[in-house]
Amino acid sequence: MKRITIRDVAREANVSVTLVSFVMNAKRDKDGNLDCPVNPETAKRVLEVAQRLGYQRNFAAASLRSGRSNTIAVIPNDISNKFFAGISRCIEDRAQSFGYTVFFASSDEQPQKLSEVIDSFMAHNIDGIIVAPCTGGEEAIEKAINAKVPVVLLDRDIERLDNVGKVLLDDIEAGKMATEELIKKGYKKIEMISYTLGISSLSLRESGYRKAMMDNDLYDNAKIHYTTYGDAEKDTERIIKDAVNRGVDAIFTPTYSLSALVLSEMKRLGLKTPGDLALVGFDESDIYSLYETTVTHIVQPLKELGEKSVEVLVNMIGGKPAEKIVLKPAIKLGGSTDKLK
Amino acid sequence: MKRITIRDVAREANVSVTLVSFVMNAKRDKDGNLDCPVNPETAKRVLEVAQRLGYQRNFAAASLRSGRSNTIAVIPNDISNKFFAGISRCIEDRAQSFGYTVFFASSDEQPQKLSEVIDSFMAHNIDGIIVAPCTGGEEAIEKAINAKVPVVLLDRDIERLDNVGKVLLDDIEAGKMATEELIKKGYKKIEMISYTLGISSLSLRESGYRKAMMDNDLYDNAKIHYTTYGDAEKDTERIIKDAVNRGVDAIFTPTYSLSALVLSEMKRLGLKTPGDLALVGFDESDIYSLYETTVTHIVQPLKELGEKSVEVLVNMIGGKPAEKIVLKPAIKLGGSTDKLK
DNA sequence: TTGAAAGCGTTACCAG
């Protein structure tokens, strides 16, 4: 069973391969007409023959010749990560609506792996990259930029980089929102647990927290505890115990994983929220509604983040300038921030 | 900035393009030596020149010429789904260790979309497909098989299909395990909630449940409630209320999403587990350990499922026969199945 | 509106 090529179609339809190529690449305009310099009747015949023969375009050949591939790469730090699992779906759908296929690969927060993955994608002639950069990933990303591959930074900014699209959450606002909600409810000794990842999203959420504390004359109470992926579990245990001993009111965690760890630790210690410790978590999860007390949390507009990142990238591929888009977070209230009595 | 080709390397190293091609494709054997019919010193020189010039292989060209692409496709029903988010990561890692790049795309449980996605992948010359088939997806999958593209069925079996690899959970055993755990703890009126998806994994878990009930002379109590994705929330509400009224002891849910819905409903109704209703859930989630009472659940060997599916596929690409692998589930005990008093 | 012909960068084949 030989592969049907553009030539077979051309022969069968009594036209040149050029025409077949034109027809196969033509986009339909609003009226459903083929938008190409081909006689409509000829085009129709070509389409019919292609259909009848079961012609399937060979992207490898097209890509080799044209240097394009109708393919974009998405590089989160970890596909199985909660935040990205949701967003990747939105990216996929939006990309498909533009006629692009999406490849995924994780960077594992390792610059080395990010670099390899980008190399591999570039060797596959991908047309653009959406990436959530890990610390130290600038170099790999600059390699892509220098090779004229459009890049969109998603979720995490690298300020130094300029010729790239950016689709970010207003992380300062997110940090403020979380903190101010607690303050509004009467909490004063509010602390935060964060990762030492050195990525913009976390440090800006921290800034938002600090700003809110400062604006409300609570800066003396402000304290941020730091941990790493590897040590998060045991650090959280220590931090929570210590916080309760010191009479801390409330905790703000700027990622889902930290929120889950805090809840888990509190459950283990038999601590109640908001009685023993009020809580604001991050990102969406069934957990927030299923926990003994429902948990207030910051919600990112996943769908918009995903779709915008594709739109910005597609525009860049089309030669338009890189945009920077900052989206607003929302807060979903639960019992964990009920008014302090 | 022109792209460096195999020709540039050949010229610079004073050898033919053939040799460069050999060297670039050579795998290293266990001793780190290049496994190809090229003089080691020549090979070394070629490697150095390639490195120096910054040569990057053009996969499109290689794919066009060879018909292969070193790329495999993975098609879950939904990337953002909990079970697949975890497994996709294992697939990616294992595939990379074989030198394959992975593309993901969701089928959305729609045969039509599955078919489109498979077409698109085939046009990209992918070397093999790992798919969790949706109901009605046989046709699309057979198209791939007929085009001699190796296919591995993951998680869901289609018995009728023969020339495909299969990597499955022992779903009957999973259903039995869950049910027998409840029986062992003294529960007798055990019911199940399941989806009408018509996929093998669910119906086999149901069989396991039925078998366990039968083996323990509880078949008269056996009852399976059915719902659909769309109606699951309101159906669960009704089913749980009704079950409690009828004095049902325990519920077994064969997917994570159903488990979460049941927990959520019980929380809303103020029902306690195991007091009001004992529970066995499915798949792993933070929820099971964070819920007021920890929840007993069936655990699938994600890592093995992912890795085996890649191994079976790679073997098939290498011309070896299709294998069928069935992996054993485990059960993780929580408070939700404590002994009935 | 149509067609001929020149590649894109690689691998496969055949000779040496």
Added chain:
DNA sequence: CTGGTAACGCTTTCAA
């Protein structure tokens, strides 16, 4: 071990 050369299927001038 090494090298020359013809494809692979498509897009892209250029010319008619």
